[in-house]
Amino acid sequence: MPKNFSPHGKKPRFKQKQLIQIYRRLLKYFGHRNWWPARTPFEVMLGAILTQNTSWANVQRAIHNLKRVKALNAQKIAAMDLKKLQQLIRPSGYFRQKADRLKIFANFFLAPPIRGSIARMKKIEPARMREMLLAVKGIGPETADSILLYALGHPVFVVDAYTRRIFARLGMVPQKIDYEQLRKLFEQNLPRDSELFNDFHAQLVALGNQYCRKKPRCSSCPLAELEKCRTDS
């Protein structure tokens, strides 16, 4: 049984040293990831909704279509004919559901207190902003946190399927750990630094994309290296 892991699944604990060590190994392996792949904060927010349970390649097709008709802004999305929006984002899957979500989000963004301004959005206290985002239909914890971190620059750790899968495989957390619990584990055991949170999550996605799909135990997988971090500390 790995150290720092409670078999009863109640309170897994990391050591700060372990997490930083894992991050450093990933950084060495993948280099800085420079996330999020988008030109504007609003594009980050659209991407965060479009990528729900969807591969990024498909999201890119949808964003490309929106870009082509110059609709990567809240006014255009809010005003656009619903059927047209559905067709543009079709490659990202769940297109009916996501078209609704994009419109709801665009209207939320245009309404007070944000009134279409990223600057105004950034001024809202992060915990309050998180509550506001979670109250928007179509925005759950991961999407809200992606927006807080990658669009607004707040130090919030984004937990996704890869994060859970990788740390469960390292034996550092139970497989069924819930979102908030895992998020707090990271936030409480890392320096509160949005640059670090940004790149760490991006590294985990890079690892997940390249090594956690087809061949979970291939020898070149850096996960094997990461397992040492667990026991070294």
Place this chain on the structure above:
DNA sequence: GACCAGGCACATC
């Protein structure tokens, strides 16, 4: 042809 991808809302128990 099955399985998966950078989730979420809603129904049901």
Place this chain on the structure above:
DNA sequence: GATGTGCATGGT
């Protein structure tokens, strides 16, 4: 509160 299900496209 926990678990199950629908949503949908494109790559492997």
